[in-house]
Every structure is written in structure tokens, then in C-alpha cells.
Amino acid sequence: MSIHEKLVRMFNQGQISRREFLTRMSAIGASATLSSVLLSTPTLAITPKTGGRLKIGLSGGSTIDTLDPAIFTNIMPFIISFQVRNCLIEIDQKSQLVPELAESWETTPDAAQWTFRLRKGVEFHNGKTMDAEDVVFSINHHRAENSKSPIKGLLSLIKEIKTDGKHTIVMVLNESFADLPYIMTDYRLVIVPKDTADFDKGIGTGGYILENLEPGVRAFTKRNPNYWKQGRAHFEEVETTGIEDTVARTNALRTGNIHVMNRCDRKTSHLLGRSPGVQVIETTGTKHYTIPMRTDQAPFDNNDARLGMKYALDREQLLKAILSGHGQLGNDHPISPSNRFFATGLPQRKYDPEKAKFHLKKAGLLDHTFKLHTAEAAYSGAIDTAVLYQEHAAKAGIKIDVVREPDDGYWSEVWMKKNWCFSYWLGRPTVDWTFSTAYTADAKWNESFWKNERFNMLYKEARKELDETKLREMYTEMQRICRDEGGVVIPLFANDIMAASSKLKFEGVASNIELDGGRLAERWWFDS
16 A cells, blocks of 8 residues: 555544645645545445345425435435435445545645546446536536525535546635545535436436436336446335335335335334344434524524523433434534534533523513424424423423424425424534534525624634644634524434345445435345
8 A cells, every 4th residue: 555545544534634634745745645545335245136126215205306416405305316326426334435436536735626537437327428527517506606506605615617638627726625525425416417407317327227206205216237336236126205104114114015214213113123024223423403593583683592492402301202312412513422523522501491591581582482393304203302392491481382384395385484493414524514504604504594703704714724723623612602602402413213124235334324325225235
């Protein structure tokens, strides 16, 4: 292994900091190559078997869903998208970066310019050979002036993206940014043919070809006989069905009508695991529940109102009652305890009716009735959470009216529309990515419409800071500001619990996104 490769592996595994990585690469007189030395497919202890129809039952779909990656809002369309499309880079089951459509990538010593070298000979389902123009189009689809993509703000750091021949693209940034390869793993940044207009045709380079799509209801794909990845996409067919009701999904699994389901009932998952032919799979990652308050509207434009509601919730009871212990307490900021920049010294906010009452009285809102909008579409247990919240707040004399909304259309008609509601996030692998998705002033999915001058200044400074000690200080302060001044109640980090037929096999399960990073159709197989 060359010194370049050793440094890359150390960086990807978190053994050296960004600053140390770039310094060492510069010292040996080379551009900082971040090409992973790992193979794009894992070495399996057991040879996967090919064949069969995988039936997936999902919570997280809607009849208004689309396969346009710029406007994904539910899990069902991006699970389908990962069946038919690929990204430039992939996060594997060990949370490491591995090449996908980009076989290598490198940056200048200041991390302000990145070069991605593409695989040759990869074909789209329509027979077109993928090249650099397709990649530029796919990324610019999110950067366009009229784009509604939630990742548009994050991609604004790209000053220019250009081709350098048919199989090389160069991204020139507005500033140093060492986390760019992680951004290229985002499920929205899948590569489609240049000039794609109808995204619901699902044309991509993925392991399966889309045969039929009924948004929010059903999708059917067949194995791509010309798939460029060896040792992947083992099923002959994949059927993905939207089943929003947890009991219905569970019954479908038990009776063999589906082979895998997401979002098991945490209260009964241990019983499900005792069912013949069923395996329960649990992963701990960055998934968390949020209760955003619109800070651009009364009464939540008052920080005392927000603090009052944060103290009015008994998180310990929620962890037991809603997650049955399958998770960790949230502290009103979105950085997971598993993240290396998690602010360990920040005191955990506890349930305190007296403090809640103090802040609500200070805001002049003790007699106010707060409307809390919820639906099971937000996450399994959201309605129960709202009812418990109502009970907890009542002990402080705070009145909450729980408004139950329809599941269908929840993400288009309630979330970011009503001034207080429920939401959930799959999480992101880096602090910068997490904050830039929903907490910076210009974030497309800034669900609380929160703008904090100090927070946004630190965010901009941190993006170009290569000293890890200083970076940790900045990230710690940002978590504190979010906790004490932000517009989101974050009560819990939830483990992902899925269940599958015991006939399904896999090598490890990624925790970055539920259902093995969204890639179960490509990575899993039947043992018989």
C-alpha cells in the first residue's frame, strides 16, 4: 500500500484530522488524493445467490411522490431511486466512503478544487454510455436557479463545475471544503442522463430497471442484465409497496406477503423477532425526531415561548414509552452522540415544569393554547408522543391542543406549513451537512424558519477551518446556540428497527440511513 493510500484510509476511518491529512499530503509533494483504496463491492464470506422476487413493504410514501431527486420528501421514492440509480460515491456498511460511479477523486492542498474521475463503460438503462456531461447535468439539476431542491443551498459552495474530457469533472469551490466527498453520497445526487425531463421513467445506471411506478402505492423493477457492479443486485425482481399502517406491514411480513419492512413497532419488536422465519434488525445511527416551531410566526418568534416548550417535555418517559428504550435522549440540537464532534460537555436538558412555566409566563403565554399538529406519517408513535407532550405540559399549566392530521399529504400540507408539528430526520454523516440541511438561514428544509446571526457566522467559518481543535470549539458552540435559541424541540434519537424474512442474507447493515443505507435491494439476497 502506497503512502497516499495509507493516508486516505486513515482519513476515511477518522484516524487523522482534515488538517493533518491535507498537511501530510502537501508535505509529500502531491495533491491530496481522497480516492478510496477500498473496492466498490465488499469481499463476502458467503457467495450471494441470485434470483427471486424481493417484496419490500414501506412506511413513508405518498400519492404525490416523484422520482425527481430534487424534490424527494419521503423514503419510498429514494428507496426506489437507489434501485435504479447510483451516486458518485457510496457509504458502505462500515460508514466508509467507497467509489461508485467515480472511481477516484482528489483535491488541491487547500481543498478548494476537486477532481472526480469517472468509471468508463457504464451504461444507462436506455443504452447511453455515462460520461462527464451526465454528471454535470445531474448536479446542476439541483443548482439551477428555479430548483426547489433541499440540497441546493449546500451545493452553492460550488463556484463552477466543468468537464475535463469525457470521464473527468472538476468542481471549483467558493471556499475550502474537505467534506465534499460525503456530499456526493447524498441520495438526491444520483446520476441521470443529460437532459432528463421525465424523472419518473427512472432511467439510471442502477442494478434494476423500472417497469412500473404508482407513486406511494407500488413500484416494480427488474434486474439490469448489464449492471456494471459485480456481486451486486442479486434479485431478479423487486416489488416495493407502500404500507403506511404498522400493523398491516407487520401482518404482511408474518404471512409472507412481503419479505422486509421498515419502522417496526418498538413496543412489540421483541415479539416479532420470536415469529417463525422472521429476523429483527436494529441499527444505531443519526435518525432523530423533531418538533419544529415556526420562529417567523407568533408565538414562537419569542425564544421564551420556545424554551418553555423545550422544558415542558419529559424525554426520559418518551424514550421508554415511544422507543421502548431503543434510542437515546435528544438535547434540542441535531448532532448525534455517535458523531465525533458531538458536544459531550453540553448539559442534557431535563423535564422541568417550573422552568417551563417561568419561560411561558415571561413570554406572556401562560393562558395561550398551543396547537400541535401530528400524524403517524411523521413517524411511528408521533400521535402518542403528542398526547404525552400534552400531559407533560399540563403539569406546568401549559395547554396543548393535539390536532391529528391525515397521513396522506402530511409532508406537503402540514410540515413547514403549520406553526408547530412533528417531523423526523434520517441524519447526515457530518456536522456541516446536518446543519446546512435544516438549520442555516438559507437551508431549503429549515423547518423552523430559524435565523441566528452568530450561528450562521460560525457555520461559514467552520467550513474553511482545518484545525480540528478550533473546529470542535465552533461546532460545540453551534450545538449550544441551537439548543438554547433554536426553533426545534429534539426529544429523541431513534434506533432504526426493521424486520425481514430469515431467508434474506446480507453482510452487515449500514446505519447512515434506514434499510441498509437505502440500498438493501442491491446488497441483500435470498439464501434459498
